[in-house]
Amino acid sequence: MPKKAAGKRGPAKRKLAEEFPPGEVFTDLTKKDWKLGPVIGKGGFGCLYLADVNSSKSVTSDAPYVIKVEPSDNGPLFTELSFYTRTAKPDLIKKWISSHKLKYLGNGKSYRFMVMDRFGKDLQKIFEERGKHFTRKTVLLLGLRILDVLEYIHEHEYVHGDIKASNLLLGYKVPHQVYLVDYGLAYRYCPEGNHKDYKENPKRCHDGTLEFTSIDAHKGVAPSRRGDLEILGYCMICWLCGKLPWEDNLKDPNYVKDSKIRYTDNIADLMSECFSKKDKPDEIAKYMETVMSLTYAEKPPYEQLREILLRGLKDIGQKDDGILDLDVSENGDIPAKPALKVFIF
Missing domain, CATH: 3.30.200.20 (Phosphorylase Kinase; domain 1)
Structure with a gap:
């Protein structure tokens, strides 16, 4: 069971079920x-x-x-x-x-x-074992497949709300497959085709996993499609550079919120904070600029976002072959081969 990342919030005074004995x-x-x-x-x-x-x-x-x-x-x-x-x-x-x-x-x-x-091991554990770094190809392939899943659930009136490496799990019997899990924060943003109105609610501020959650969530606004895509963007940046600029201040949710807002209109500053000049992934910057320009109820341009990530693959001489350059054996070791096949469900 993946550990919940710092900043995870939940309803107060939630009751736990008593523990049942084996054989129940x-x-x-x-x-x-x-x-x-x-x-x-x-x-x-x-x-x-x-x-x-x-x-x-x-x-x-x-x-x-x-x-x-x-x-x-x-x-x-x-x-x-x-x-x-x-x-x-x-x-x-x-x-x-x-x-x-x-x-x-x-x-x-x-x-x-x-x-x-x-399910088997989660990608957060693998991320940490690899020195908090995934290769650019791995990140772009994960981004592409998660976009596929998000488009599907968005078209069926839901958003996920908590995308992160600990919610990406390897298969148990088929450990070369990866699954997006944990829909405990899934939200029906568009019931019967009617999108929820933008409304800030102080009682819901900062819902989600603090370092990755969207600016809307920080303000207590109900989750939306643009929020899912913003969360994915923060994940891709973190998977590439190992750390987000606000991670040292997760005990101060308002600091995290203000940091994200400050970078909204200046993605270049965010990228400069996270990457050296020669290592800046231009496709991630373009992805974030596109997502940050969306209005609350606007349908995201999924295909445009996929094309941005595909161009990033092409720039590094790679293609969308579905093969991640990492794997985990049955005992948890990471061998050089075979590679891991992306399969998000």
């Missing part, structure tokens, strides 16, 4: 039984357990599933379940992939729980 059986809405194994993580939502279909056997360390459990009156898991119910239907995804010519798109007291395929 849960029955889902389809009347299917699931057996819990040991706890492998805890967070603001509750507990995360290894799990498998119910049988006489104990759940072992190689269990193919995990289950999130939270009290039924908590919010994050309800948000995530609502997102998956509305937007992650297999037929919807297949239709989108086909129509957009993609190779892939990168699940007494009462409790709410969700069964999911088990």
Whole structure:
């Protein structure tokens, strides 16, 4: 279970579900039984357990599933379940992939729980193991695939709201694939085609992961498409240079907000702060300038943004071959080969 980055905020006084012993059986809405194994993580939502279909056997360390459990009156898991119910239907995804010519798109007291395929290591751990640096090709390929996913969920009325390396996980049984996960902050920004109005709410200020969250979120404005793309931009900058200019002051949310606002109209200064003159990625600067020019309710130019990142690949003699220049073996080591195939879902 990835650790939450500094600055992560959540609703106050959220209740945690009590910890259930291994062997406890849960029955889902389809009347299917699931057996819990040991706890492998805890967070603001509750507990995360290894799990498998119910049988006489104990759940072992190689269990193919995990289950999130939270009290039924908590919010994050309800948000995530609502997102998956509305937007992650297999037929919807297949239709989108086909129509957009993609190779892939990168699940007494009462409790709410969700069964999911088990995932492996998150990219934040790999990022730190590699000295807090991904290659330019890796960053651009991740950016392209995340753009694909964001366009899909945006077109289905949701935004993600918390894009970061710790929410990009390797597959467990297929460790060369990468998945975008954790829709606990997903927000239905455009229900029934009606975009939410811009409205600042002091009670919601700084929601999200502080170092990456959008300026709108800092102001307490409901998440929007431009916010997701802004967050992705901060991630790409961090993955390339290792650190954002405001990271030493995460205990002061207003300082972080003011820093981001200050760079809004002068992306060149942001790039100069993060990169040496010879290492400046012009495509990331152009990406950020395009995103920062968007209005709150404006539909982003996804294809234009993809073209910007593709030009960046071309400038360094690379192409969109879907191959990241990193990999993780079963024991967590990073071998030189084979390379990692991008697969965001």
